[in-house]
Amino acid sequence: MSxxxxxxxxxxxxxxxxxxxxxxxxGTVNRAALPAIYNPEDLxxxxxxxxxxxxxxxxxxxxxxxxxxxxxxxxxxxxxRGADGGYLLSGxxxxxxxxxxxxxxxxxxxxxxxxxxxxxxxRQAIDGDTAQVGPQVAxxxxxxxxxxxxEILELKDNKITVKxxxxxxxxxxxxxxxxVVTVNGSAPECRPRHAKLxxxxxxxxxATEKQETGNDYTDFYDARPYLNIxxxxxxxxxxDINWLGLSGSPTKVKQIENVVxxxxxxxxxxxxxxxxxxxxxxxxxxxxxx
Amino acid sequence: MNNIFVYLEIEDGIVGDVSLExxxxxxxxxxxxxxxxxxxxxxxxxxxxxxxxxxxxxxxxHLADDKRLAPYTSxxxxxxxxxxxxxxxxxxxxxxxxxxGRDLGPRVSSALFSGLTxxxxxxxxxxxxxxxxxxxxxxxxxxxxxxxxxxxxATIVNPDCRPQxxxxxxxxxxxxIKDAKFVGxxxxxxxxxxxxxxxxxxxxxxxxMEKSKLNIKGSPIIVSGGYGxxxxxxxxxxxxxxxxxxxxxxxxxxxxxxxxxEHERQIGQTGxxxxxxLYIACGISGQIQHIAGMQExxxxxxxxxxxxxxxxxxxxxxxxxxxxxxxxxxIKYYKKNSK
Numbered sequence: 001m002s003x004x005x006x007x008x009x010x011x012x013x014x015x016x017x018x019x020x021x022x023x024x025x026x027g028t029v030n031r032a033a034l035p036a037i038y039n040p041e042d043l044x045x046x047x048x049x050x051x052x053x054x055x056x057x058x059x060x061x062x063x064x065x066x067x068x069x070x071x072x073x074x075x076x077x078x079x080x081r082g083a084d085g086g087y088l089l090s091g092x093x094x095x096x097x098x099x100x101x102x103x104x105x106x107x108x109x110x111x112x113x114x115x116x117x118x119x120x121x122x123r124q125a126i127d128g129d130t131a132q133v134g135p136q137v138a139x140x141x142x143x144x145x146x147x148x149x150x151e152i153l154e155l156k157d158n159k160i161t162v163k164x165x166x167x168x169x170x171x172x173x174x175x176x177x178x179x180v181v182t183v184n185g186s187a188p189e190c191r192p193r194h195a196k197l198x199x200x201x202x203x204x205x206x207a208t209e210k211q212e213t214g215n216d217y218t219d220f221y222d223a224r225p226y227l228n229i230x231x232x233x234x235x236x237x238x239x240d241i242n243w244l245g246l247s248g249s250p251t252k253v254k255q256i257e258n259v260v261x262x263x264x265x266x267x268x269x270x271x272x273x274x275x276x277x278x279x280x281x282x283x284x285x286x287x288x289x290x
Numbered sequence: 291m292n293n294i295f296v297y298l299e300i301e302d303g304i305v306g307d308v309s310l311e312x313x314x315x316x317x318x319x320x321x322x323x324x325x326x327x328x329x330x331x332x333x334x335x336x337x338x339x340x341x342x343x344x345x346x347x348x349x350x351x352h353l354a355d356d357k358r359l360a361p362y363t364s365x366x367x368x369x370x371x372x373x374x375x376x377x378x379x380x381x382x383x384x385x386x387x388x389x390x391g392r393d394l395g396p397r398v399s400s401a402l403f404s405g406l407t408x409x410x411x412x413x414x415x416x417x418x419x420x421x422x423x424x425x426x427x428x429x430x431x432x433x434x435x436x437x438x439x440x441x442x443x444a445t446i447v448n449p450d451c452r453p454q455x456x457x458x459x460x461x462x463x464x465x466x467i468k469d470a471k472f473v474g475x476x477x478x479x480x481x482x483x484x485x486x487x488x489x490x491x492x493x494x495x496x497x498x499m500e501k502s503k504l505n506i507k508g509s510p511i512i513v514s515g516g517y518g519x520x521x522x523x524x525x526x527x528x529x530x531x532x533x534x535x536x537x538x539x540x541x542x543x544x545x546x547x548x549x550x551x552e553h554e555r556q557i558g559q560t561g562x563x564x565x566x567x568l569y570i571a572c573g574i575s576g577q578i579q580h581i582a583g584m585q586e587x588x589x590x591x592x593x594x595x596x597x598x599x600x601x602x603x604x605x606x607x608x609x610x611x612x613x614x615x616x617x618x619x620x621i622k623y624y625k626k627n628s629k
Contacts, residue, residue, distance in 0.1 A: 012345065013438075013440060019569035084321050098405070099396070099406070100399060100403065100405070100406075102402060103400060126487060128408075128437065129408065129409060129560055130396075130407075130408040130409075131396070131408060132392075132395070132396035132399070132406060132408060133329045133396075134396070135364070135394075135395075135396035135397045135400065136396045136397070136399065136400035137397070138397065139368070139397045139400035139401050140400055142493050143497060144364065144365055144491045145364050145393070145397070146364075147364070147389070147392070147393045148389050148393070161495070164389075166389040166499075166553075167388060167389050167615060168499050168500055169497065169498045169499035169500050170496075170497075170498050171361075171491050171494055171495050171496065171497050171498075172495045172497075173363075173493065174492070174493050174495055175491050175492035175493065176491055186540070186553075193507065214418060221327045249403035249405075250399075250403060250404055250405035250450065250451035251406070251407060251433075251446050251447070251448055252405075252418075252420075252446070252447050252448070252449060253444055253445070253446055254418050254432065254445040254446065255444070255445040256346060256437075256442050256443070256444050256445075257442065257443045257444075257445075260441060266592075266602060266603075266605045266606055266607060266608045267606065267607050267608070268608050268610070269607060269608065269609045269610075269612065270610060271609060271611030271612070271615050271616050271619070273623075275609070276609070276619040276620055276623055277619075277623040277626070277627070279607060279609075280620060280622075280623040280624045280626075280627055281592075281623075281627050283568070284624070284627055284628055288534050288567060288568050288588075288589055289511065289536075289568060289624065289628075290503070290535075290624070290628045290629075
C-alpha cells in the first residue's frame with residue numbers, strides 16, 4: 001500500500017542574520033545580500049515526514065516548493081536527508097503572490113500529484129511569519145488541518161494522532177486522513193544529511209538546471225530517473241489565472257517604510273562605578289524603582 | 291451589514307484579554323466608519339459572555355452555543371464564521387493572533403477569498419489609490435505590521451475583498467470599557483444552519499491549558515536580554531537584577547531562538563507587547579520587531595557594547611559596556627542606595 005506524504009517547504013532569505021547591507025539606499029530589501037536558507041520550521045516538518053516514512057511500509061516523502069529556479073536547492077537538501085524527490089513550482093505568473101495566491105498555486109500542484117495522504121509543512125516561514133499558507137492550502141483542498149503540531153504520535157487505521165503545542169498548553173487531537181499538519185519549531189530538529197544519500201542525489205536537478213550546464217546529460221539522467229526533480233510551470237497545473245500572482249492576491253502593499261526611529265535625547269553613560277551609582281540614585285529618587 | 295466583527299476567544303467561560311482589546315479597537319474603528327461593532331462567541335455554556343462584552347460597546351453579540359463547539363476545533367468554527375460572514379457581510383473582521391486566531395483566520399480568508407494580515411501592530415482607516423487602475427478607495431483598513439525580519443514596516447490594504455481581516459497579538463491594543471451599563475442585542479444562532487456534522491472530524495482527546503505563570507505584560511519593571519547577552523548563563527544576571535528590582539525578565543526573539551530564554555518571555559511583534567515603567571534592554575540591538583513590543587515603555591535604559599546600536603535611539607539612558615560588567619554594578623548600587 002502506498003502512503004504518499006507531501007512536505008511543503010520554502011526557501012527564505014535568512015532574516016535572522018540581517019547584515020548592515022541588507023537594505024538598499026532606496027529603502028528596498030537587498031535580497032542578494034541575504035543568504036537563502038531552508039525555512040527552519042519546514043525542516044521540523046520534514047523530520048516528522050521522514051519519521052513516518054521509516055515506520056510505514058511503502059511510504060514516500062516528496063517536497064513541494066514554489067519559488068525561483070534556485071529553490072531546487074532545498075529539494076536536493078531534503079533528498080540528502082531522506083526525501084524521495086520533489087516538485088518545483090516556478091514561473092513569473094506566480095510572482096507577487098500573497099499567502100492566498102500562494103496557497104491556491106500549491107493546492108493546484110497537490111491536486112495534480114494524485115493520491116496524497118498527508119501534507120506536512122512548517123507552521124510559518126521566517127520571511128513573513130504569517131502562518132497562513134498551511135491552513136489556506138487545507139481550505140482550498142477541502143481538507144481538515146492540525147496546526148502547531150509538535151509530534152505525530154500515531155498513525156493507524158487512517159487516523160492520525162498529533163500533539164499540539166499551544167501558547168498556554170498542550171493538546172492531543174485525532175483526525176482522519178487525508179489531513180494537513182503544520183509543525184512548530186518546538187518539534188524535534190531535522191536529522192542531518194546522510195553521507196550516502198548526499199553522494200547519491202548530488203546531481204539531482206531540475207530541467208532548467210540541466211539546461212544551464214550547457215552539456216547534454218540526457219543519457220545520464222535517463223539512466224537515473226531518481227535524479228530528476230520535477231519542475232512545473234503554470235501550464236502544468238490546472239488553474240484559473242485570475243487566482244494566481246498579483247491578481248489572485250487580495251492584499252496589496254500600500255506602503256513600505258524603512259524603519260527610522262525618532263531619536264530621543266538620550267543620556268550617555270559609561271560603565272564606571274560613578275556613572276552607574278548616580279543612575280541608580282536618580283532612578284530611586286524619581287520612584288522609577290524601589 | 292458592513293459592520294466590524296470581532297471573534298471572541300473564550301476559555302472556561304471567560305473572554306480573553308486579546309478579544310477585549312480588539313473590541314476596544316473595533317469600537318473606535320466603527321466610530322470612524324460610522325458602523326456598528328459586533329462580536330461572535332462560539333463555544334459551550336456562553337450565558338456569561340454578554341455581560342463581559344457589552345460594556346465594550348458591542349451592539350450585536352452573535353452566540354453559537356453548542357457542546358461540540360468547545361474546545362475549539364478548526365472546521366466547525368470556520369464554517370460558522372464563513373456562513374455568518376456570507377449573511378452579514380462585515381467590512382472588517384478582527385481576531386487575536388493566537389493559536390486559535392492564526393488557525394481560524396487563514397481558513398476563513400481562504401474560503402471567502404478575502405485578504406488577511408497577520409500580527410498587525412497598528413490598525414488605521416485611510417484612503418488608497420490604485421494608480422494602475424486609476425481608482426481611489428476611501429475608508430480602507432490600513433493593516434500595519436513590521437515585515438522582513440523587522441527591517442521594514444508595511445502598510446497592507448485589501449481594496450476589493452471583504453471582510454478586511456487582521457490578527458493582532460495580545461497586549462498590542464489597549465482595552466478600555468466604554469460604558470459599564472451598556473447593553474447590546476443578542477443574536478442566538480441555529481448551529482445546524484451554519485455547521486455541518488461532517489465538520490466535526492478532528493477530536494480533542496487531551497487538553498492541558500495552563501494559566502501563564504509569567505506576568506510580563508503586567509510587570510512595572512522589565513529586564514530584557516538579547517542575543518548580545520551571549521549565553522544562557524549570562525541571562526542569570528538579568529534574573530538577578532529583575533529579582534532585586536522587583537521586575538520580570540524578558541527577551542528578544544534572537545535570544546529565545548538561541549535558547550537563552552523561554553519562548554513565553556519573548557517581547558516584540560511576535561511575542562508580548564509591554565508598557566512598563568522601566569525597561570532595561572541588555573545586549574539588544576533593537577530590530578523593529580522588538581521595538582514594536584516595548585517602545586511605549588515610560589523609561590528605557592539600553593545597555594550595549596555597541597555605541598551605535600539602533601535601540602540607543604529610543605533609549606532615555608544609554609550605557610556603553612558589557613552586561614557582565616554593568617549588571618552586577620546596578621545590583622550593588624541599588625542595594626547600597628535603596629531604603
